[in-house]
Amino acid sequence: xxxxxxxxxxVGRSIAGELLENGHEILLIDKTPSAISVERVxxxxxxLADACEITSLDEAALQRCHVVIAATGDDKVNLVVSLLAKTxxxxxxxxxxxxxxxNEWLFNESWGVDVAVSTPRLMSALVEEAVSVGDLVRxxxxxxxxxxLVELTLPPxxxxxxIRVGDVRWPEDTSLVTIIRGSRVLTPAxxxxxxxxxxxxxxxxxxxxxxxxxxxxxxxGPEHRPATGGQDGPRNT
Numbered sequence: 745x746x747x748x749x750x751x752x753x754x755v756g757r758s759i760a761g762e763l764l765e766n767g768h769e770i771l772l773i774d775k776t777p778s779a780i781s782v783e784r785v786x787x788x789x790x791x792l793a794d795a796c797e798i799t800s801l802d803e804a805a806l807q808r809c810h811v812v813i814a815a816t817g818d819d820k821v822n823l824v825v826s827l828l829a830k831t832x833x834x835x836x837x838x839x840x841x842x843x844x845x846x847n848e849w850l851f852n853e854s855w856g857v858d859v860a861v862s863t864p865r866l867m868s869a870l871v872e873e874a875v876s877v878g879d880l881v882r883x884x885x886x887x888x889x890x891x892x893l894v895e896l897t898l899p900p901x902x903x904x905x906x907i908r909v910g911d912v913r914w915p916e917d918t919s920l921v922t923i924i925r926g927s928r929v930l931t932p933a934x935x936x937x938x939x940x941x942x943x944x945x946x947x948x949x950x951x952x953x954x955x956x957x958x959x960x961x962x963x964x965g966p967e968h969r970p971a972t973g974g975q976d977g978p979r980n981t
Contacts, residue, residue: 745769748809750795750825751816752779755841759813760785773804796824798832806833814840819847823855830856848885860885880957883945890950891917896960900940904960910934915956917949 745768749756752774760770770788773795774780780792793800795816806812812829814822822840829835840855842848842862851860861884884893898905904912909920909932923930924943930936938944948956 745810746808747771747811747813748773748804748806748829749813749815750774750821751814751841752776752781752790753815753817755817756813756815757781757785759815760788764788771804771809773800775800796821796828798828801828801833806835809833809835811835811837811839814838816841817843819843819850823850823857826851826856828856858886879961880953882953886947891947892950892953893921894946894948894953894956896944896946896957898938898940898942898944898960902938902940902960904938905940907938908934909936909938912938912959915948915952915959918952918956919947921945921947 747763747768748771749760750773752760752772756772756774760772764770764785764787770785771791772785772788773791773793775792775794777792780790782788782790791800791804793803795801795804795814806829809829812825812833812835814825814829816822816825819842822842826838826840829838837858838856839859839861840851840857842851842860845862848860848862851857879896881895882892883895886892909923911934914920920932922945923932923936923938924945925939925941944960946956
């Protein structure tokens with residue numbers, strides 16, 4: 745897979761190194777001569793150019809790229825690169841770095857962004873994920889479909905403890921992706937029973953996050969026990 749990375753700073757070089765280790769073809773683009781450090785990522789291609797200029801992107805042959813990553817420290821630049829990559833070159837997948845969380849609302853499909861990665865928000869989410877039990881934590885936002893990757897650690901008092909995955913009526917536009925139980929990563933098979941302490945990862949529409957948290961949390965009394973499949977059969981959307 746060919747990947748172009750706009751921004752050859754510490755972030756861009758780190759991403760390039762990881763992707764090269766996974767066997768991908770990498771092009772690093774930066775307009776600052778001092779950022780062109782070929783010796784730091786010798787297996788990558790390098791281009792001294794302004795990634796906001798069409799002539800530069802033509803030289804980079806962006807239409808040949810499967811993925812473009814806008815990884816500069818300037819949100820305005822990242823938005824322009826994302827928009828050009830998607831609209832002018834038809835790049836299938838555009839990932840963009842968000843430096844200022846206040847600008848996160850701009851990083852959507854209108855600007856050509858498929859996935860927006862906010863480092864401050866991600867770090868905050870990882871802290872919350874490490875210490876929160878019973879609260880829904882948003883880990884990653886997907887621009888397409890207005891969906892998020894969210895996590896919740898099932899509290900001991902949850903009314904879902906002991907219930908099989910296939911018997912839970914999950915909210916609409918919600919999919920349980922995996923269950924992390926101790927050192928194990930489990931496929932959420934219908935017969936798998938949920939246990940207190942399970943770390944549950946979902947892809948869910950943002951509009952359904954509140955319902956999902958209510959379903960999974962310990963805030964239900966016995967009279968509010970969540971519905972299961974029953975005679976109508978399971979529903980795992």
